[in-house]
Amino acid sequence: MNQRLQQLSSWLKERDIACSFITSTPNVFYLTNFYTDPHERLLGLFVFQDEEPILICPNMELGQARNAGWQYEIIGFSDTDNPWELIQHSLSKRNVNVSTLALEKEHLTVERFEQIQKLFPSTTFVSAEEKLHMLRMIKEDQEVAILQEAAKLADYGVEVGVEAIAEGKTELDVLATIEFELKKKGIRQMSFDTMVLTGLKTAAPHGKPGLETIKKGDFVLFDLGVILDGYCSDITRTVAFGEISDQQREVYNTVLKAQLAAVDACKPGTRVGDIDVAARSIISNAGYGEYFTHRIGHGLGIDVHEFPSMNETNDLLLQKGMVFTIEPGIYVPEIGGVRIEDDMIITTDGAKTLTNFPKELITK
Numbered sequence: 001m002n003q004r005l006q007q008l009s010s011w012l013k014e015r016d017i018a019c020s021f022i023t024s025t026p027n028v029f030y031l032t033n034f035y036t037d038p039h040e041r042l043l044g045l046f047v048f049q050d051e052e053p054i055l056i057c058p059n060m061e062l063g064q065a066r067n068a069g070w071q072y073e074i075i076g077f078s079d080t081d082n083p084w085e086l087i088q089h090s091l092s093k094r095n096v097n098v099s100t101l102a103l104e105k106e107h108l109t110v111e112r113f114e115q116i117q118k119l120f121p122s123t124t125f126v127s128a129e130e131k132l133h134m135l136r137m138i139k140e141d142q143e144v145a146i147l148q149e150a151a152k153l154a155d156y157g158v159e160v161g162v163e164a165i166a167e168g169k170t171e172l173d174v175l176a177t178i179e180f181e182l183k184k185k186g187i188r189q190m191s192f193d194t195m196v197l198t199g200l201k202t203a204a205p206h207g208k209p210g211l212e213t214i215k216k217g218d219f220v221l222f223d224l225g226v227i228l229d230g231y232c233s234d235i236t237r238t239v240a241f242g243e244i245s246d247q248q249r250e251v252y253n254t255v256l257k258a259q260l261a262a263v264d265a266c267k268p269g270t271r272v273g274d275i276d277v278a279a280r281s282i283i284s285n286a287g288y289g290e291y292f293t294h295r296i297g298h299g300l301g302i303d304v305h306e307f308p309s310m311n312e313t314n315d316l317l318l319q320k321g322m323v324f325t326i327e328p329g330i331y332v333p334e335i336g337g338v339r340i341e342d343d344m345i346i347t348t349d350g351a352k353t354l355t356n357f358p359k360e361l362i363t364k
Helices: 003-014 025-032 059-067 083-092 110-119 129-137 141-164 171-184 199-203 246-264 272-285
Strands: 019-022 044-048 054-058 073-077 100-103 124-127 195-198 218-224 235-241 297-299 306-310 323-326 329-332 336-339 342-346 351-353
Touching: 003 019, 003 025, 003 044, 003 129, 019 025, 025 044, 025 129, 054 059, 054 083, 059 073, 073 083, 083 110, 100 110, 124 129, 129 306, 141 171, 141 218, 141 235, 141 323, 141 342, 171 195, 171 218, 195 199, 199 218, 199 329, 199 336, 218 336, 235 246, 235 336, 246 272, 246 323, 246 329, 246 336, 246 342, 272 306, 306 323
Parallel strands: 019 100, 054 073, 100 124
Antiparallel strands: 019 044, 044 054, 195 218, 218 235, 297 306, 297 323, 323 342, 329 336, 342 351
């Protein structure tokens, strides 16, 4: 078995858990190198203490699973099969007493949990996320290399967006240009729906791009990322189109100061919550505390939002190999919003910024 499967099997032994049943696409990919979106169909992975693992996927995905390097049993099923009956038949041939089963409680639907209960009526269910979050939190060298390339492509996306800004263009005009140019680089999928927001819409942290036109004196906010070889990037930059007001400039400079302070605080052994505090105290002292309405960031990897949550109550200590975002923002409904976001990795003696598009205010 690969090292990741072995680590999960060892944890099962340590906790006296008979096996785990993994059902989310990101965690199946992490453990098997097989990435698929099965839509409504079942995808699953049984990992045991000592037995070889079992992968469950639609028949149409069998070739992809083998091509991804999976060498163990696969339970394939057609659209007319009942996969739970096939699972029961396979497990009946194994001498495994499933007294305790680890599940992805954050992912599993009620309907599928009821099916599992039928398979294991006398079983105690525990959380598999406890271990999977910690495994995925520390990135291996190969993962870091992919994340670095994904970050470079995010930088490029912002560069394209800034160059595309022009009076009278709509948010969706600029967004389409960004994604077209990234597809020419081989990017099939973005990490999330790309955001290009202008004017007062920049005051909505999760605003929706539309047919609003870019006007002089507007902020233009870009929030985007790409998926490269299964891993995500995530960057936000805010630029000015033409001359902006003194208050807009003050907001921008406050966010920049807060972002740089949070980046500077990133080093091994630092409490996650203190990163948030480093930025939040600057924004609050400038009088904009009520307008910073979200955490400082989030873990980044296979999922664009993954463990840990980078909020001020988190007592987790930063460790080498952790990758996450730093993204303070100020959102004032009457004048617009500013967010500046970078992807970070903790190194042996400090931290490295993976996204490197300029952060000083750009006026287009």
